[in-house]
Amino acid sequence: MCGIVGIVAKGPVNQDLYDALIVLQHRGQDAAGIMTIDDGMFHLRKENGLVRDVFRTRHMKRLTGNVGIGHCRYPTAGSSSSAEAQPFYVNSPFGISFAHNGNLTNAHELQDEVFRISRRHINTTSDSELLLNIFAHALQNAASFEVHPEEIFAAVETVHSKIRGAYAVVAAIIGNGMVAFRDPHGIRPLVLGKRQTEHGDEYMVASESVALDAVGFHFVRDVAPGEAVYVNEAGELFTKQCASKPSCTPCIFEFVYFARPDSFIDGISVYASRVNMGRKLGEKIAREWSDLDIDVVIPIPETSMDVALQIANTLEKPYRQGFVKNRYIGRTFIMPGQTQRRKSVRRKLNAISSEFKGKNVLLVDDSIVRGTTSEQIIEMARESGANKVYFASAAPEIRFPNVYGIDMPSANELIAYGREIEQIADCIKADGLIFQDIEDLVEAVREENNNLTAFETSVFTGNYITGDVDQAYLESIDKARSEKAKSAPVVQEELSNLEMHNMGRNA
Numbered sequence: 001m002c003g004i005v006g007i008v009a010k011g012p013v014n015q016d017l018y019d020a021l022i023v024l025q026h027r028g029q030d031a032a033g034i035m036t037i038d039d040g041m042f043h044l045r046k047e048n049g050l051v052r053d054v055f056r057t058r059h060m061k062r063l064t065g066n067v068g069i070g071h072c073r074y075p076t077a078g079s080s081s082s083a084e085a086q087p088f089y090v091n092s093p094f095g096i097s098f099a100h101n102g103n104l105t106n107a108h109e110l111q112d113e114v115f116r117i118s119r120r121h122i123n124t125t126s127d128s129e130l131l132l133n134i135f136a137h138a139l140q141n142a143a144s145f146e147v148h149p150e151e152i153f154a155a156v157e158t159v160h161s162k163i164r165g166a167y168a169v170v171a172a173i174i175g176n177g178m179v180a181f182r183d184p185h186g187i188r189p190l191v192l193g194k195r196q197t198e199h200g201d202e203y204m205v206a207s208e209s210v211a212l213d214a215v216g217f218h219f220v221r222d223v224a225p226g227e228a229v230y231v232n233e234a235g236e237l238f239t240k241q242c243a244s245k246p247s248c249t250p251c252i253f254e255f256v257y258f259a260r261p262d263s264f265i266d267g268i269s270v271y272a273s274r275v276n277m278g279r280k281l282g283e284k285i286a287r288e289w290s291d292l293d294i295d296v297v298i299p300i301p302e303t304s305m306d307v308a309l310q311i312a313n314t315l316e317k318p319y320r321q322g323f324v325k326n327r328y329i330g331r332t333f334i335m336p337g338q339t340q341r342r343k344s345v346r347r348k349l350n351a352i353s354s355e356f357k358g359k360n361v362l363l364v365d366d367s368i369v370r371g372t373t374s375e376q377i378i379e380m381a382r383e384s385g386a387n388k389v390y391f392a393s394a395a396p397e398i399r400f401p402n403v404y405g406i407d408m409p410s411a412n413e414l415i416a417y418g419r420e421i422e423q424i425a426d427c428i429k430a431d432g433l434i435f436q437d438i439e440d441l442v443e444a445v446r447e448e449n450n451n452l453t454a455f456e457t458s459v460f461t462g463n464y465i466t467g468d469v470d471q472a473y474l475e476s477i478d479k480a481r482s483e484k485a486k487s488a489p490v491v492q493e494e495l496s497n498l499e500m501h502n503m504g505r506n507a
């Protein structure tokens with residue numbers, strides 16, 4: 001997952017973009033970037049690292065201008081070279097900078113077309129750079145220097161017709177303004193916000209509504225699946241549905257894990273959906289484990305806390321904080337390699353022994369993906385003297401790779417792949433293990449907005465909403481992006497890709 005943001009304001013946007021990226025940090029910890037437009041020039045700073053480390057005062061001072069976009073990255077395609085940090089940039093037409101959350105499923109086929117037909121060179125292995133070039137080529141024939149909104153929307157229509165996969169995009173065009181659009185299935189989230197000033201209205205788009213809150217924009221609405229939003233430099237807003245058959249099927253994993261609880265996605269409070277998940281799972285535990293003597297419910301910080309509290313309420317059992325999270329360590333799951341992920345669990349979480357000693361504990365997590373966290377946490381609970389250790393997951397068993405912006409390319413790496421629940425329990429050494437049912441998960445989220453009829457649930461069901469994902473594609477991403485592939489020497493070479501960054505005229 002990545003975080004994207006874009007602002008067209010009446011004054012400098014650098015600080016607001018930075019503050020928005022800080023609250024979107026949970027969506028991508030590998031790299032961050034901001035590109036602003038000032039006086040017909042782009043100013044760019046992007047680098048590997050957390051937002052707070054990438055931007056120093058000297059960079060912020062150079063990021064001048066009233067229009068800009070930002071990105072924090074969690075790679076799902078290409079390499080983790082800083083050259084693939086975003087925003088990306090092309091010089092033609094006009095000069096376009098571009099940031100993308102999601103993952104394309106037909107990037108490979110398009111690569112050849114972009115070179116042979118569009119005569120455009122892609123200098124990285126990033127699917128986002130490819131997407132930018134498809135958009136740029138579609139806009140190439142705009143009639144005048146000042147692009148008409150209809151020309152922007154026609155370019156987005158072309159993008160929709162060529163691209164498959166998940167994409168929430170924001171772009172800034174020199175001399176024109178900001179464009180944002182969302183894929184026709186609405187897999188990745190995107191919201192529109194507005195701020196009124198004495199000089200006129202300012203607009204902002206962001207991956208999550210929490211970014212609007214952080215910088216004082218009020219939430220206007222979600223960008224609809226397939227829709228494009230264009231704000232010109234004068235601050236006028238234009239919108240158009242650019243997909244022929246849009247449908248709203250957001251990624252359910254946003255609600256399970258990715259998004260912050262204080263965000264709203266497609267009319268759904270992420271927090272409320274997690275409370276509902278806790279209630280549903282609590283009811284299942286009460287039904288199926290009525291004979292178990294659970295003394296205490298303990299969350300595995302941070303994301304599962306809202307779920308665990310509701311499970312405790314439903315079971316009428318005490319809720320206790322048995323693990324303390326080190327506030328300076330980021331999310332484990334979105335770290336780039338398994339070695340780093342394994343090491344970080346114990347650095348990040350420490351047990352309060354008194355909460356475990358002699359007790360039958362029910363540990364709760366939002367999901368079990370590779371089993372990195374659950375296995376170590378159960379070991380820690382036992383070292384702290386727990387009697388029995390039961391484990392509950394607010395998401396069902398994850399058995400299928402993700403192709404839409406979550407870096408889970410390889411079924412073999414998923415602990416539930418090819419295993420029944422008892423076997424998974426054996427692997428993580430739990431005395432009992434229970435998963436949410438998929439119907440209950442969907443219902444928990446849908447309860448908050450009945451207008452949504454379906455979600456992107458492929459990691460649980462193997463049904464990919466875009467309908468174009470076959471075994472050959474899954475094998476190709478497994479080959480390219482599995483842990484084994486990532487540790488192969490070829491990736492090291494890839495890291496030395498030309499790191500073509502552009503700091504603008506004043507660099």
Ligand SMILES: O=P(O)(O)OC[C@H]1O[C@H](OP(=O)(O)OP(=O)(O)O)[C@H](O)[C@@H]1O
Binds near residue numbers: 300304331372
């Ligand atoms: O089975 P695994 O492969 O370990 O993945 C699942 C775990 O990873 C995530 O936590 P993470 O530490 O990323 O973030 P959090 O602090 O938001 O819970 C998630 O909340 C689970 O705890």
Ligand SMILES: NC(=O)CC[C@H](N)C(=O)O
Binds near residue numbers: 073074076126128406
């Ligand atoms: N997680 C994401 O949204 C990733 C965006 C893009 N596919 C990249 O790898 O950079």
Ligand SMILES: [Mg+2]
Binds near residue numbers: 300301302303304
């Ligand atoms: Mg977690």
